[in-house]
Amino acid sequence: MGDQEADIARIKETARALGRIRDTFAERANPAEGYGVDDLGSEKILDAFDTFAGNWKIHRRQLTEELEKLRGITKTAAQSYEELDHELAEALRRTDERTGKDQPKGAGR
Template sequence: MSDLKADTQRIRECSRALQRIYHSFTERANPAEDFSATELGNHHIVDAFDAFASNWKIHRKDLAAQIKTLGTITWEAAKSYDAIDADLAAALRRQDAKSKKGTGHA
């Protein structure tokens, strides 16, 4: 029998991080949209970011949906691990109580 260990707090942190990434993906199409050519260095950099943003818009929606799904999966996994752990602990406590009363099975 193998030992299964799940750090549900870490899994939830992962889910929250994915949620933040999802919001970043859906809120901004162009990472340089608030910057001028002066701030970025020159107009070639601005043009490169504009080209990137155009291509990014095409793939961003699918990628954002996949990130959102992964965030949901990780959140639900943490909930499931916690529920399984609680159910197992309750079953073991019931078995211990039965054993103490002499009604347990070997």
């Protein structure tokens, strides 16, 4: 297994961004809501928007759920990396204390 590095700040920002995207999707409604035939000029256009709105509502809900799952995964990943980093730093400190070694600079961020 090779060296691995996680940019925890970037993972956290990704989780926040996914949350903002999810919120945007959750708030978006039918773009023709509140308009009638007089506004749109045709019953066919109004029907098309109604059909779109029904499909959009279903797909928007699915997208919102998937975005929430991804947000949760990235948030949990960031927390897990932080906890692991902290635990490893603590283990290294305890080992250094037992062996009398000086602690390297930057350990345990």
